[in-house]
Amino acid sequence: MRPRGYWRRIRNALKRLRTALKVPLMHALSALFALGLDRSSCSIDDLADWSPQRILLVRTNRIGDLLCSTPLIAALHRRWPHAEMTLVGGPRNRAVAPLLPYLHRGPEFRRDPWAWMRLVLWLPRQRFDLAVSLCSEMLSGVFIVAASRAPLRMAVYASPRTAPAFNVFAGHYDTHEIRRYWTAARNLGVALQDGPPRPLIELPPNHNEVAEVILRMLDIPEHAIKVGISIPSRADRRHRRRAWPHTELRSVVTGLVSRGIEVVLSPGSRAERAEAERIVQAVPGARLLPETSLSELAAVQRRLDAWIGTSSGLLHLADAVGTPTLMIGTPALARSWAPLGPLHRQVCADDPEHITSRRVIEAVVSLLGEATHRAARAA
Incomplete structure (x- = not known):
């Protein structure tokens, strides 16, 4: 032995x-x-x-x-x-x-x-x-x-x-x-914008119209609190180690919807879309984002109040358009990849399977409260 x-x-x-x-x-x-x-x-x-x-x-x-x-x-x-x-x-x-x-x-x-x-x-x-x-x-x-x-x-x-x-x-x-x-x-001697470091992109001129059309398709009220969630990839062993369990993901969606929050699920691959469809069937009120280009998705993200995801391109895309983010992953990934700044949170564990839906929901509620407080002060 x-x-x-x-x-x-x-x-x-x-x-x-x-x-x-x-x-x-x-x-x-x-x-x-x-x-x-x-x-x-x-x-x-x-x-x-x-x-x-x-x-x-x-x-x-x-x-x-x-x-x-x-x-x-x-x-x-x-x-x-x-x-x-x-x-x-x-x-x-x-x-x-x-x-x-x-x-x-x-x-x-x-x-x-x-x-x-x-x-x-x-x-x-x-x-x-x-x-x-x-x-x-x-x-x-x-x-x-x-x-x-x-x-x-x-x-x-x-x-x-x-x-x-x-x-x-x-x-x-x-x-x-x-x-x-x-x-x-x-x-290089170039003065970038003020604020914490983040990705820099340029949305197309019609991004507001694009976002309005997609959100109208999803039947989401204009002034509702809207949170996007990217379905974690489970395509290979490396991604499966980073992904949090499907049951906890569904519990997060259930908990947010029960609080009156509009939840939009964003899958990437065909397998992720199938997982999102199962959640939408199990949780009335959850929405499934239609297939979009990356620029269309960025336009939608800009209209959301928060974005939840693992260390992925969609998390950085949300950061690029100024949407508050919550990263779920390991401490090592957060040290290298987590968005920076006051309107970003991380919920981490050495094994993502130990990240509970309760911790995620509490972090989202805290993030939404901080974002609302800062917006009120700015106004």
């Missing part, structure tokens, strides 16, 4: 071994990708009189990751407003591009050899002056930036894994994702 914790120790040992091998391997690959490129270092101050014509931005992972990068994207646009900016993103996060209207969408990056080959052929023809990897740790960003052959290649901070591929760094490492890009934006 194996002693208690045997397999956990084995997994941890293998994880440490993988990390020990990964850093030097990525460092070597980054140096290999950068062969033949000018690797002389350059500081932000050296760019004072420089005016790039074409800028490449690279972030190939998820929606939330790209949203957290938007302070730096906005700063690059404001510093060089006449430069043409092109984004190479992944299949998911390209949906953010309409909320950044000054961006052009480049080829879609996918994890298959043909996608890499198309990029290798497309990039040199574009003649980018500056290539920016918005995630310093990702090998895909290193590869794309190096393949662009841009004379200046920027990363957010100098990572021991990927530093050889870059010759200018916008900031430094910060454990909090949003604050990291906010600091890098300030280092």
